[in-house]
Amino acid sequence: MLLSLWRALRLQCIILCTIFLYKALGASNSSSQPPSNLPPAVPSVFAVEANILIDAPINVVWNVLLDFPKYPDWNPFVRSQIVTDTFYIPTQDQQVAENLRLIITSQIPPLTPPVTASSQGNILNEHITRENITHFEPDIYRVAWQDLSLDLLIQAERWSALSVFVDQNGEAMTFYESREEYNGVLAESVQDLEGVGLLEGFQAQATALKARAEA
Ligand SMILES: *[C@@H]1O[C@H](CO)[C@@H](O)[C@H](O)[C@H]1NC(C)=O
Ligand SMILES: *[C@@H]1O[C@H](CO)[C@@H](O)[C@H](O)[C@H]1NC(C)=O
Secondary structure, three states: OHHHHHHHHHHHHHHHHHHHHHHHHHHHHOOOOOOOOOOOOOOOOEEEEEEEEEOOOHHHHHHHHHOHHHHHHHOOOEEEEEEEOOOOOEOOOOOOOOOOEEEEEEEOOOOOOOOOOOOOOOHHHEEEEEEEEEEEEHHHOEEEEEEOOOOOOOEEEEEEEEEEEEOOOOOEEEEEEEEEEEEOOOHHHHHHHHHHHHHHHHHHHHHHHHHHHHO
């Protein structure tokens, strides 16, 4: 039973990875796509990804991205993201560091932007997860956190990365990318139930991050 499940997952992974690689190669072939600063994709049942070019200095975007207490003011997807210690007690300074935890409240699908702190979420679309900050690499503008909520059934790690990209007019832009890879026996169900809403969420967050950083 487990073996056949594993085989099915592997087969699906191979198919999806092939599609993903094909698309990735196609995208990197086009001259307008900036080079990626995300780590190489790992094999996954499915992945959700969004990226956007932002006309703001990289440090401005980085500060907006890591200023979790302000997320309710602008983020239509992640309505709240609280840094805690390993006992899920919120930290005083809310600074990001590896091995701290996050309590993330998201709306899947996202709210209709623009949002403010008082925008009402739909309780039926609210998802609360407990995550671990697995990577914090400020010198290369990368951060990742991993869902601990249903650890044995689903593994999901979300990476976010920034890089400087000089466009064809010689103007320096910030390239924001975020990708979450899903594995585990529940991954396929998550894809069926929430795949579209998650993708909308990632895209809505990218668009709202751009608006916030450029303002
Ligand atoms: C990739 O780029 C090359 C040269 O610019 C072009 O000939 C080729 O058709 C492109 N391939 C795809 C899949 O876009
Ligand atoms: C959380 O992430 C840190 C840093 O990567 C790692 O050392 C630690 O084992 C992780 N903790 C859990 C519970 O996954």
